[in-house]
Amino acid sequence: MSNDKALDRMLVRIEHLDTLLNLVGEVIITSNNLHTTNRRIQAFYDQSRPLDKLCLDMLKSSEVSSNRISSDLHSLVMDIRMVEIRQTFQRFRRSIRDLAKGGGKQVEFVTEGEETLVDKTIAEKLYDPLNHQIRNAVDHGVEDPLERQRAGKNPVATVTLKAYQKENDIFIEIQDDGRGIDLAAVAAQAVKRGLVEESALASLKPPQIHAFIYHPGLSTKAQASQMSGRGVGMDVVKSNVEELGGEITIESTPGKGSRFTYRIPQVTAVNIVDCLTVRAGKNHYAIPILNVISTLSYPLAKISSAFGKARSIVYLGGIVTLFDLNELLKDEPIEEQDEITVVIVESKYGRIAVRVSELLSPEKLVFTPLSTVFNTHGISGTTMIAGNRMGLIVDPQELVLLSRGKRKRVEEHDAEVQKSRRDAGDEGEADAWRPAAVAAPRPEEPEAGLSPGGGDAPLQIGHREEFLMELEEMLKEADEQVLSLENNASDKELVNRIFRIFHSMKGNLMMVGLTELGGVIHEVESIMDRVRGGGMEITADIIDILLDTTDTVKEAKKAIASGQTPAIKPSLREALEKYRKPKEVKGDAPVDVNQRTFSLGSLEQFNLMAQRYSGQSVYQAYLSFKPQYQQPFLVALLILKRITRIGSVYGSVPMVEEIEAQNIGTQIKILFSSHLPEEAVNAFFADLLVPFYDVTDYQLLKES
Amino acid sequence: MEYAGKTALVVDDYNSMRVAMKDLLVRKGFTVIEAGDGLQGLELLKETPEKYDIIFSDIVMPVMDGFELCQEVKSHPSLYRIPVVVLSTHTDASYLLKAINMGADDYVAKPIEPALLDKVIARLMVSYE
Numbered sequence: 001m002s003n004d005k006a007l008d009r010m011l012v013r014i015e016h017l018d019t020l021l022n023l024v025g026e027v028i029i030t031s032n033n034l035h036t037t038n039r040r041i042q043a044f045y046d047q048s049r050p051l052d053k054l055c056l057d058m059l060k061s062s063e064v065s066s067n068r069i070s071s072d073l074h075s076l077v078m079d080i081r082m083v084e085i086r087q088t089f090q091r092f093r094r095s096i097r098d099l100a101k102g103g104g105k106q107v108e109f110v111t112e113g114e115e116t117l118v119d120k121t122i123a124e125k126l127y128d129p130l131n132h133q134i135r136n137a138v139d140h141g142v143e144d145p146l147e148r149q150r151a152g153k154n155p156v157a158t159v160t161l162k163a164y165q166k167e168n169d170i171f172i173e174i175q176d177d178g179r180g181i182d183l184a185a186v187a188a189q190a191v192k193r194g195l196v197e198e199s200a201l202a203s204l205k206p207p208q209i210h211a212f213i214y215h216p217g218l219s220t221k222a223q224a225s226q227m228s229g230r231g232v233g234m235d236v237v238k239s240n241v242e243e244l245g246g247e248i249t250i251e252s253t254p255g256k257g258s259r260f261t262y263r264i265p266q267v268t269a270v271n272i273v274d275c276l277t278v279r280a281g282k283n284h285y286a287i288p289i290l291n292v293i294s295t296l297s298y299p300l301a302k303i304s305s306a307f308g309k310a311r312s313i314v315y316l317g318g319i320v321t322l323f324d325l326n327e328l329l330k331d332e333p334i335e336e337q338d339e340i341t342v343v344i345v346e347s348k349y350g351r352i353a354v355r356v357s358e359l360l361s362p363e364k365l366v367f368t369p370l371s372t373v374f375n376t377h378g379i380s381g382t383t384m385i386a387g388n389r390m391g392l393i394v395d396p397q398e399l400v401l402l403s404r405g406k407r408k409r410v411e412e413h414d415a416e417v418q419k420s421r422r423d424a425g426d427e428g429e430a431d432a433w434r435p436a437a438v439a440a441p442r443p444e445e446p447e448a449g450l451s452p453g454g455g456d457a458p459l460q461i462g463h464r465e466e467f468l469m470e471l472e473e474m475l476k477e478a479d480e481q482v483l484s485l486e487n488n489a490s491d492k493e494l495v496n497r498i499f500r501i502f503h504s505m506k507g508n509l510m511m512v513g514l515t516e517l518g519g520v521i522h523e524v525e526s527i528m529d530r531v532r533g534g535g536m537e538i539t540a541d542i543i544d545i546l547l548d549t550t551d552t553v554k555e556a557k558k559a560i561a562s563g564q565t566p567a568i569k570p571s572l573r574e575a576l577e578k579y580r581k582p583k584e585v586k587g588d589a590p591v592d593v594n595q596r597t598f599s600l601g602s603l604e605q606f607n608l609m610a611q612r613y614s615g616q617s618v619y620q621a622y623l624s625f626k627p628q629y630q631q632p633f634l635v636a637l638l639i640l641k642r643i644t645r646i647g648s649v650y651g652s653v654p655m656v657e658e659i660e661a662q663n664i665g666t667q668i669k670i671l672f673s674s675h676l677p678e679e680a681v682n683a684f685f686a687d688l689l690v691p692f693y694d695v696t697d698y699q700l701l702k703e704s
Numbered sequence: 705m706e707y708a709g710k711t712a713l714v715v716d717d718y719n720s721m722r723v724a725m726k727d728l729l730v731r732k733g734f735t736v737i738e739a740g741d742g743l744q745g746l747e748l749l750k751e752t753p754e755k756y757d758i759i760f761s762d763i764v765m766p767v768m769d770g771f772e773l774c775q776e777v778k779s780h781p782s783l784y785r786i787p788v789v790v791l792s793t794h795t796d797a798s799y800l801l802k803a804i805n806m807g808a809d810d811y812v813a814k815p816i817e818p819a820l821l822d823k824v825i826a827r828l829m830v831s832y833e
Contacts, residue, residue, distance in 0.1 A: 463724040463727065466723055467724070469720070499764075500765075503764045506793055507721065507792070507814050508720065518793060519795060522795040628819070628820070633797075634800055634801065638809075646832060646833055660801060688827060692830075
């Protein structure tokens with residue numbers, strides 16, 4: 001996803017753009033006002049006079065309007081960033097199908113509240129945890145059809161994804177009607193891992209036992225399946241959701257199914273962060289306010305240093321270790337004072353107290369990420385704080401890690417945790433939950449046996465990007481429609497729509513020069529054409545071909561984005577082979593125009609005679625043509641058609657039926673009459689047919 | 705600007721194709737009007753028949769396809785004179801044949817070869833009749 005950031009676009013409503021334009025207008029006005037005020041102030045200054053009231057009022061009003069504009073802009077951008085959760089949900093339709101098929105299960109996927117609007121970032125970040133949970137639901141939650149039937153359930157299981165908004169929170173539910181969480185198995189694992197004493201189990205309520213599944217490495221499946229159940233998972237799901245500031249609740253009834261509900265706050269935009277600004281010695285820092293638990297003044301005398309050098313303070317009845325912010329970030333320690341100022345910072349790695357020199361103010365800050373080149377642990381970005389001073393934005397997670405003497409970036413730390421978990425012996429518990437990103441970068445598959453895919457020339461005309469962008473939309477739509485076709489195989493309009501999508505996909509592929517791939521899509525399209533003509537029925541096999549085709553196109557799209565030649569899977573070619581119509585028996589070899597004379601039906605003979613008597617000239621024409629970019633048989637028809645505009649055609653060799661059956665080479669004889677004078681007919685051949693219809697040679701014979 | 709003052713109607717259900725065609729045609733001087741399907745195109749044509757000098761149409765479209773559009777144009781007393789060029793891929797010879805039989809005056813295959821487009825426009829815009 002991130003590798004084609006350049007192509008990462010979204011649709012914007014015109015209405016939003018209009019508002020944006022208005023705001024830009026207001027910015028210009030405000031900036032003009034400031035300019036005037038500035039000149040005024042300068043004049044007062046030059047004359048060493050005190051500022052007048054007008055000046056101050058102008059300044060005040062500029063401040064008021066710029067505050068309003070920036071908050072309007074902020075909320076506008078937030079609105080623009082809203083997307084329907086639909087796209088995220090729909091991405092699972094395919095994987096549920098594949099998972100169910102692979103596991104011999106029958107699953108119906110239901111979505112609700114797809115129109116719920118969420119911030120684009122949330123929609124993207126929800127993919128990983130949802131993906132994991134969907135896999136879990138189908139793999140572990142849902143039983144075999146037989147088992148379900150024996151339990152008196154519908155053999156077809158239902159997995160539901162639901163979204164809705166309540167006040168400022170987004171709720172996402174993943175629900176299945178499978179076997180539910182096996183409390184006894186989870187409890188047994190928890191005991192085995194030493195998370196709880198066996199004797200204490202009896203007093204635990206189901207929700208407390210459910211909570212154990214968040215523990216890293218806890219898996220109740222004896223054997224990890226290929227798809228999921230490798231233990232790593234729920235802990236990561238939990239931290240993914242928590243990164244979005246959310247929380248998860250679990251409801252599960254044995255035999256009835258499970259429901260996981262995420263509650264996620266609608267966030268403010270990613271690059272504008274609410275921060276607490278502080279001063280530490282000569283440095284200014286900004287600490288994201290979400291991570292600030294509290295600020296307090298603390299008398300130096302009350303600081304306990306009971307445990308050697310480590311200092312700690314008491315906060316809400318607990319002990320929190322105290323650190324000097326500057327020291328943590330490897331700078332000069334802060335000067336000692338009698339009363340110190342402390343900020344309590346919390347991240348997923350724990351809670352610490354950091355000492356600063358002075359609290360400044362809470363501010364909305366524009367965040368500029370810091371390049372990793374700087375290797376500054378504990379700092380995530382820079383910002384301009386009030387008074388045009390440069391500030392450093394503290395990364396609370398890294399700060400807490402630093403406090404434990406771990407001079408590592410968060411990613412390194414997480415990778416290490418994953419690794420130690422693997423080394424701990426749970427071989428199968430690799431982080432398979434994270435598709436491709438961390439665990440297994442998909443090989444670029446220049447596999448043996450793939451077609452060389454040669455012959456695909458570059459695009460002839462511009463707009464390549466538009467065609468590719470649209471291809472993306474077509475692919476999405478194709479997947480969606482094909483999956484719903486699976487349940488509505490007899491829906492004629494659906495079949496038609498799918499036919500049209502594949503047809504258009506072919507067109508776009510051809511337009512970007514992928515003619516070989518376009519040829520493959522053409523075969524798929526022909527299958528759909530036969531289906532819509534009633535000549536064939538939709539089968540699971542055809543659904544597979546359709547999905548394989550969209551996959552192939554997706555791969556091809558990726559390949560060309562990285563400058564590679566797209567390949568077509570031999571398996572797809574093989575599958576298509578079965579459906580290929582036996583080659584239409586091509587009539588005979590091209591009709592040899594020199595071996596045949598015109599054969600006219602009685603009506604044509606009658607017409608011809610009538611023309612002769614009325615005094616119109618009759619001609620026989622012999623043409624050789626060699627079209628460069630068009631098919632000869634179609635050009636022959638176009639020429640015949642064109643001649644009918646200067647007269648009447650009575651016959652041709654080959655005959656029209658033969659031309660339509662493509663039994664034609666590059667020569668044709670035509671018998672026609674024209675109302676034009678002979679010179680005009682000559683000009684028609686010499687000036688129109690020769691240069692514009694690729695006629696290489698002709699003879700025109702007027703009957704006398 | 706060979707065709708300055710001339711107007712072309714481009715009918716296609718996909719934006720990319722309309723944009724690409726428009727770009728090619730505008731460079732030749734055409735004023736380009738776009739329609740998203742055959743019916744839309746036909747309505748535009750009927751509104752001001754005299755305005756249009758040439759029609760470029762996709763074949764497979766929702767609502768009204770290119771075949772039907774050809775038929776409608778060629779059987780309409782004030783539209784039949786406007787040349788219709790259908791756009792499709794080479795693999796669709798049978799569609800092209802059908803379109804020509806239903807009234808299309810010419811065709812251009814995708815990927816569009818600019819030299820062919822030039823030739824097709826030239827031969828349709830001159831009159832020897």
